[in-house]
Amino acid sequence: MQIYLPSLAGMMLVFSATAGEIQLTMSAFFIAVAISQLVWGPLSDQFGRRPIIITGMVLFVIGSVLCLMATNIESLVAARVLQAAGGCTGMVLGRAIVRDICSPRQAASMIGFVTMGMTVMPTVAPAIGGLLDQFYGWRGGFVLMLLVGIGVLWAAIRHLPETHKDRSPVGPKQVLRAYATLFREPLYWSYALTAAFSALTYFAYLGGAPFIASQLLSLSAAEMGFYFMFVALGYILGNYLSGKLTERVGMLPMILSGTMMGVASVALIGGAAYFNTLTPLTLFLPMFLLGLGNGVCLPSTLAGAVSVRPELTGAASGLTASLQVGTGAIAGSLVAWLYADSFLAATPWGMVAVMAFGIGASLVAALSIKYVSTRNALLPAE
Secondary structure, three states: OHHHHHHHHHHHHHOOOOHHHHHHHHHHHHHHHHHHHHHHHHHHHHHOHHHHHHHHHHHHHHHHHHHHHOOOHHHHHHHHHHHHHHHHHHHHHHHHHHHHHOOHHHHHHHHHHHHHHHOHHHHHHHHHHHHHHHHHOOHHHHHHHHHHHHHHHHHHHHHOOOOOOOOOOOOHHHHHHHHHHHHOOHHHHHHHHHHHHHHHHHHHHHHHHHHHHHHHOOOOHHHHHHHHHHHHHHHHHHHHHHHHHHHHHOHHHHHHHHHHHHHHHHHHHHHHHHOOOOOHHHHHHHHHHHHHHHHHHHHHHHHHHHHOOHHHHHHHHHHHHHHHHHHHHHHHHHHHHHHHHOOOOOOOHHHHHHHHHHHHHHHHHHHHHHHHHHHHHHOOOO
16 A cells, blocks of 8 residues: 555556545555454354455555556546455454464564564555655556566465465354444454554554655655655564563553553644744654554554454454454545635644544553453453
8 A cells, every 4th residue: 555655646647646546545545444343253253264365465566556557536446445455354353363373462572573564565665655656657566566466475375374264154144143243342442442443543654754754845756665664664663672572561551551652743743834944854753753643553453353252253253353454445535525625625634634643543442452441341241
């Protein structure tokens, strides 16, 4: 996803599209991911993780080819939807695989290390995407996506073992029953909403930063790609700290610490906008702190969410990921609209407002984890 962020402004010219229409290539991607994960998670509980990931990567490769063939914004959006539907299998089932083989605290630590590895490509992707755009145009990033997709598909076929041995039957009734069970779990919602609103904060930034950087700060695609690396580097460091510290200090301290880093990040960006001191550094360096906070917080929230009902790990992972991406899609679209067509047009305030809402809601949800956990401990056993 990040590899084509530096190309967004240029794609407006290529496709004769508005900022909102170009943002749709991201929003449709997020919505497709959110919906697809609701399906892939329960299916993996029945058929296993390995065949679902292989199927998803085949769809991702096909979607990447169609992106390269797109001649208008409508066909590009449709291809991005197919890309998303397939590519999200790795996102949702990676967490389920970790939970298959680890205890909750071990899973939180392991998810931190796994996510750190998964973040390597997104870290360098904006810089690579900026260079590819500069030399080969907007299709350069999609060529690289296609090649990576083929590589991951080959690796899954050759080297991915099956980790889910205890299969559960899945039909429409079983899927609905699984989600109904999760809906009735307050502790699940405390974890899941913390993760979802943290994601909303990050995607609000993704929805506004490319346009602010290119149109208000006059950054080129290559320069923008370089600055976007700050966010990913923070996220990598945060996941490393999560992997090293979670088993020692516990999940809740990691969640609260990461969330407070996000609060500080949004406050710094808001302060720069208020005092009219917004520069590339004051826009992107605070996002290093947000990336760091998300890296510290999210592995524990995700491990907590999928551990509330261990027998529903796939469904819980899918629903949590869908909440993250769904809120992200809404946030990205809202920020793009605020920047382009509202009374906040051509200012950073739309992005700042949505980010402030997201991190505030995430903090409330994080604080509720302790309350709900204590309440559950006091309830009599059924």
